[in-house]
Amino acid sequence: MRILFVTSEAFPLIKTGGLADVSGSLPAALRALNADVRILIPGYPAVLKNLVNLEPLCSIENLPVVGRAELRIGNMPDTGVPVIAIDCPTLYERDSGPYINSLGFDWEDNPIRFGVLSKVAATLSATGSPVKDWMPDIVHCNDWQSGLTPAYMKLSHPTTAKSVLSIHNLAFQGCYDASMVERLSLPRSSFQVNGLEYYGQLSFLKGGVFYADALTTVSPTYAEEIQTAEYGFGMQGLLDLRGHEIKGILNGIDTNEWNPETDPHLAKNYSDTSISGKKAVKAALQKQFGLQIDANAPLLGVVSRLTYQKGLDLFVETIPSLITKGAQIAVLGSGEAELENSFKALAAQYPSQVAVTIGYNEPLSHQIMSGVDMFIMPSRFEPCGLNQLYGLRYGTPSVVTQTGGLADSITDTNTLTLADGTATGFKMTEVTTHALSVAISLGLAYYQDAKTWRKIQRNAMNIDISWKHSAQSYLDLYTTVLAN
Numbered sequence: 001m002r003i004l005f006v007t008s009e010a011f012p013l014i015k016t017g018g019l020a021d022v023s024g025s026l027p028a029a030l031r032a033l034n035a036d037v038r039i040l041i042p043g044y045p046a047v048l049k050n051l052v053n054l055e056p057l058c059s060i061e062n063l064p065v066v067g068r069a070e071l072r073i074g075n076m077p078d079t080g081v082p083v084i085a086i087d088c089p090t091l092y093e094r095d096s097g098p099y100i101n102s103l104g105f106d107w108e109d110n111p112i113r114f115g116v117l118s119k120v121a122a123t124l125s126a127t128g129s130p131v132k133d134w135m136p137d138i139v140h141c142n143d144w145q146s147g148l149t150p151a152y153m154k155l156s157h158p159t160t161a162k163s164v165l166s167i168h169n170l171a172f173q174g175c176y177d178a179s180m181v182e183r184l185s186l187p188r189s190s191f192q193v194n195g196l197e198y199y200g201q202l203s204f205l206k207g208g209v210f211y212a213d214a215l216t217t218v219s220p221t222y223a224e225e226i227q228t229a230e231y232g233f234g235m236q237g238l239l240d241l242r243g244h245e246i247k248g249i250l251n252g253i254d255t256n257e258w259n260p261e262t263d264p265h266l267a268k269n270y271s272d273t274s275i276s277g278k279k280a281v282k283a284a285l286q287k288q289f290g291l292q293i294d295a296n297a298p299l300l301g302v303v304s305r306l307t308y309q310k311g312l313d314l315f316v317e318t319i320p321s322l323i324t325k326g327a328q329i330a331v332l333g334s335g336e337a338e339l340e341n342s343f344k345a346l347a348a349q350y351p352s353q354v355a356v357t358i359g360y361n362e363p364l365s366h367q368i369m370s371g372v373d374m375f376i377m378p379s380r381f382e383p384c385g386l387n388q389l390y391g392l393r394y395g396t397p398s399v400v401t402q403t404g405g406l407a408d409s410i411t412d413t414n415t416l417t418l419a420d421g422t423a424t425g426f427k428m429t430e431v432t433t434h435a436l437s438v439a440i441s442l443g444l445a446y447y448q449d450a451k452t453w454r455k456i457q458r459n460a461m462n463i464d465i466s467w468k469h470s471a472q473s474y475l476d477l478y479t480t481v482l483a484n
């Protein structure tokens with residue numbers, strides 16, 4: 001089976017969040033199951049620089065605004081997965097992030113940049129594709145950035161290939177002025193409720209939701225949640241209509257990249273049977289962060305985008321009382337200025353107990369996931385969430401809300417789950433500061449009981465969170481879609 005996996009970010013080439021982790025690891029897992037996968041991604045400077053064996057593939061004509069772009073093909077540096085990069089400097093050769101400029105604002109031509117990504121994907125799947133010797137059977141799109149691909153495939157690029165759209169986060173919908181429909185060479189007639197129109201605007205994501213042959217999201221619980229007004233961000237009606245078709249497949253993780261036994265970023269490696277190295281990682285982290293070096297002080301960690309979604313404003317409110325209980329806090333993240341400032345103020349107030357790094361730092365993210373005792377993730381919504389999965393693998397139990405992938409991947413600790421060996425973390429009963437305090441306090445109480453804590457860590461580390469099962473679920477879905 002040939003699969004074109006269309007994405008706007010992929011680790012280790014370029015990453016802003018979990019989509020990059022998934023795009024870096026799922027295609028490799030599909031390849032291990034004998035699928036013939038190619039990734040399609042914009043040729044940002046970091047992509048063109050880091051791909052190996054890069055060579056010209058073909059030119060693509062008739063693209064909106066830019067006319068023509070060159071496609072290059074290479075391989076992922078670590079997994080060897082083939083990657084097609086769209087080499088179009090006008091659109092992608094920019095400093096700063098893939099979506100925002102150095103001032104933190106969206107690039108204003110994002111609809112063109114990702115409209116072109118979507119159109120190139122459709123062109124490569126169409127009967128007249130310039131790449132004759134590799135036609136995909138499945139075009140797997142991800143989030144709004146490639147959401148127009150299924151629309152192009154249905155409206156202007158006839159193909160026998162089928163499209164699958166994975167929703168990683170419904171909060172980002174790619175909404176733009178209606179005039180974009182024509183600028184992106186989409187038929188005017190498609191701008192209607194049964195098409196691309198969404199509350200008077202063009203929505204890339206709605207285009208995908210409406211035209212894709214199959215829809216998935218990144219956890220079973222989120223698949224249910226997005227059909228409700230609370231989590232549907234206005235799209236619940238359409239999603240509800242397609243309800244039975246939305247398959248929730250829980251993300252896996254790259255078990256090579258996230259492996260406490262071999263992780264090169266850790267002061268000491270360790271495993272579920274010999275976990276003492278985790279203490280050395282904690283001590284190194286305390287030292288690096290200028291925290292008091294104390295093996296017994298419970299250390300709580302955060303690695304996150306600092307946005308409303310992540311609920312970390314609730315954590316900020318609990319920190320003063322945690323400090324009085326002798327806890328330490330290590331935070332790595334960036335995002336909304338107000339949250340960044342709140343964390344920085346706490347670090348200034350309690351320098352030996354709270355450490356905060358604002359920014360993006362891949363090695364430090366591994367050190368925190370491993371070196372802290374508990375990971376804090378009070379998300380208001382979380383389609384899947386990867387850090388709690390990394391926490392499982394590193395023997396770092398998480399405190400989480402009961403939403404999306406957090407609900408599906410963490411089992412609350414209580415007498416029953418301790419007895420049957422399933423306890424792996426702590427679940428808040430609601431999304432409030434009080435509920436977070438209660439869940440953390442419970443965690444701290446268990447932490448004092450070394451034997452039970454070790455049991456929870458062992459339960460967590462023994463869960464198979466590799467892509468093996470989920471990649472097979474995607475293959476099964478592709479097979480079903482092709483058969484229909």
Ligand code: ADP
Nearest residue numbers: 017018304305332333359360361365385386387
């Ligand atoms: P989301 O994609 O919503 O941000 P996920 O939990 O799915 O949330 O994935 C976040 C990914 O980004 C994880 O791999 C996490 O370690 C990483 N990450 C988030 N913030 C930072 C940061 N400041 N530095 C390094 N890695 C980060």
Ligand code: GLC
Nearest residue numbers: 018019168218382383384385
């Ligand atoms: C999104 C979601 C996150 C998910 C990630 C990868 O960024 O916010 O929950 O883990 O996509 O699917």
